[in-house]
Amino acid sequence: xxxxxxxxxxxxxxxxxxxxxxxxxxxxxxxxxxxxxxxxxxxxxxxxxxxxxxxxxxxxxxxxxxxxxxxxxxxxxxxxxxxxxxxxxxxxxxxxxxxxxxxxxxxxxxxxxxxxxxxxxxxxxxxxxxxxxxxxxxxxxxxxxxxxxxxxxxxxxxxxxxxxxxxxxxxxxxxxxxxxxxxxxxxxxxxxxxxxxxxxxxxxxxxxxxxxxxxxxxxxxxxxxxxxxxxxxxxxxxxxxxxxxxxxxxxxxxxxxxxxxxxxxxxxxxxxxxxxxxxxxxxxxxxxxxxxxxxxxxxxxxxxxxxxxxxxxxxxxxxxxxxxxxxxxxxxxxxxxxxxxxxxxxxxxxxxxxxxxxxxxxxxxxxxxxxxxxxxxxxxx
Numbered sequence: 001x002x003x004x005x006x007x008x009x010x011x012x013x014x015x016x017x018x019x020x021x022x023x024x025x026x027x028x029x030x031x032x033x034x035x036x037x038x039x040x041x042x043x044x045x046x047x048x049x050x051x052x053x054x055x056x057x058x059x060x061x062x063x064x065x066x067x068x069x070x071x072x073x074x075x076x077x078x079x080x081x082x083x084x085x086x087x088x089x090x091x092x093x094x095x096x097x098x099x100x101x102x103x104x105x106x107x108x109x110x111x112x113x114x115x116x117x118x119x120x121x122x123x124x125x126x127x128x129x130x131x132x133x134x135x136x137x138x139x140x141x142x143x144x145x146x147x148x149x150x151x152x153x154x155x156x157x158x159x160x161x162x163x164x165x166x167x168x169x170x171x172x173x174x175x176x177x178x179x180x181x182x183x184x185x186x187x188x189x190x191x192x193x194x195x196x197x198x199x200x201x202x203x204x205x206x207x208x209x210x211x212x213x214x215x216x217x218x219x220x221x222x223x224x225x226x227x228x229x230x231x232x233x234x235x236x237x238x239x240x241x242x243x244x245x246x247x248x249x250x251x252x253x254x255x256x257x258x259x260x261x262x263x264x265x266x267x268x269x270x271x272x273x274x275x276x277x278x279x280x281x282x283x284x285x286x287x288x289x290x291x292x293x294x295x296x297x298x299x300x301x302x303x304x305x306x307x308x309x310x311x312x313x314x315x316x317x318x319x320x321x322x323x324x325x326x327x328x329x330x331x332x333x334x335x336x337x338x339x340x341x342x343x344x345x346x347x348x349x350x351x352x353x354x355x356x357x358x359x360x361x362x363x364x365x366x367x368x369x370x371x372x373x374x375x376x377x378x379x380x381x
Contacts, residue, residue: 025293025321026274027376030352032329034092036083038366040358044101046074051366052357053078053122053190053265054338055130061085061343062099064130064151066122068357070137075111076104076119077154078130088345092370102154104132109155116142120337121190121207121265125235127199129157133207135186143167144186146207160205160233160241163303166213178214185211185262188337189230191275193268205233205241206275208249210262216308224253227308228263230318246303247296248317249277257284265339266294267352273297277320278339278354287333289326289354295319324371334367335359341373349374 041048046067053066063081070076080100084093103111104119121133128151136144144167146160164170168180181187186209193204208230212218216227228249233241254261261281268275275294280287300316302308308315326333334356342351352371358364 024295024297024319026269026271026295028293028323029374029376030291030324031372031374033351033370033372035331036092036094036096036368036370038096038098038355038368040362040366041098043079043098046077046101047360048079048098049073049358049360049366051079051355052120052188052337053132054340054353054355055122055124055192056340056342056353057124058343063096063340063342063353064122064124065338065355066119066132068118068120069360070118071112071114071116073360076117077101078104078119078122078132083342085343085351088347088349088372096368102152104149105153105155107156115140117145118142118184118186120186120188122338123190123192123205124151125192126194126196126201126203127237128152131160131190131192131205133187133190135181135184135188135210138168138181138183138186141169143169144181144209146187146190146205160235161243163231163243163246165215166209166229168214180214181209182211182214185209189263189266189277191266191268193272195272200237202234202236204244204268205231205235206266206268207231207233208263208266210264211251212308215306219309220311223312225250227251227312229302229308230266243303245301247299248302248308248312248315249294250317250320252279252290254281255283255288259283264337265354267339267341269341276323276339276341276352278336280336282335287335289333289336290322291324291326291354292320293323295321326369329369334365336367336369345372347374 050068051065052068066078082097118135123131134145136142148158188210189208232244264280265278273296277292299318337357338355344350354369356367358366
């Protein structure tokens with residue numbers, strides 16, 4: 001009897017690929033709520049701008065926004081923002097208040113010299129710290145990094161070891177082929193998933209560069225999707241972070257006239273193995289942005305694959321589903337780079353916030369776009 005049931009299940013699966021595809025993704029719906037600008041201003045002796053990363057503290061209701069200033073206008077830093085969330089169905093408040101600025105400090109307790117760090121991604125951890133990714137400066141021999149900083153003091157407390165295949169100056173074999181992150185295309189996407197109830201429980205860290213590594217440059221013309229490697233770490237209260245896996249993320253093909261495009265942010269969903277990803281592009285018609293749901297599923301661990309530049313016959317990528325093309329919102333878009341899930345409403349829906357990096361330019365703005373993310377029906381993965 002069990003054998004017959006098993007055969008029946010296999011037959012139904014084989015005959016119903018569309019059903020399997022539907023169940024692969026969470027039944028999500030996204031609704032645009034509005035926009036709140038953050039005006040150009042000075043705060044505590046710093047220029048507010050370049051906001052490239054955003055994370056939410058559900059214990060305090062505060063947001064932390066990372067500036068990508070390379071310690072040139074002021075020391076590298078992140079800001080504490082307050083938003084009084086509206087009741088479901090009410091209008092957004094008129095603004096977000098800046099409450100504090102925290103300067104980042106190196107292992108010696110000193111602020112970072114100009115050019116030594118290029119902070120891009122920020123994620124709050126259960127142990128009251130923030131993980132911050134830096135693109136580094138490959139042309140100047142400054143390696144990309146992922147560091148943990150004290151939330152209150154900004155003091156660096158630990159480093160996450162990055163595989164040599166991501167580091168151009170670190171040999172991977174002899175003779176050493178070109179490899180690693182390319183200049184100004186390093187770690188931007190960064191997210192933490194809380195997996196326990198205590199601040200001493202392990203948690204997961206996910207990060208990916210903005211674009212492909214040198215060794216993964218696409219060598220095929222049939223597939224126009226660039227190949228990005230996403231890293232998955234387990235962070236323990238004792239011992240070094242453990243690299244659990246590495247998976248292939250396929251970037252959407254660029255539109256005609258695109259000058260640059262890449263993966264700018266990710267956010268983890270409560271259901272393990274599910275993410276949101278933000279892809280941002282700039283071209284002749286300005287900025288475009290797309291939001292995707294991403295599911296790990298049966299994605300291949302690519303950590304032992306030397307190059308992803310050829311035909312992808314042995315690597316199953318992360319699966320993606322388009323949730324929103326921002327051009328359909330009917331508003332001008334700026335350089336959207338940061339993303340986080342925020343407070344929840346009583347019905348279980350959750351706020352999603354996306355922030356733009358104004359590049360400290362007068363012709364650009366810092367815009368915060370607010371959405372409501374809802375599950376349209378119960379789901380069991």
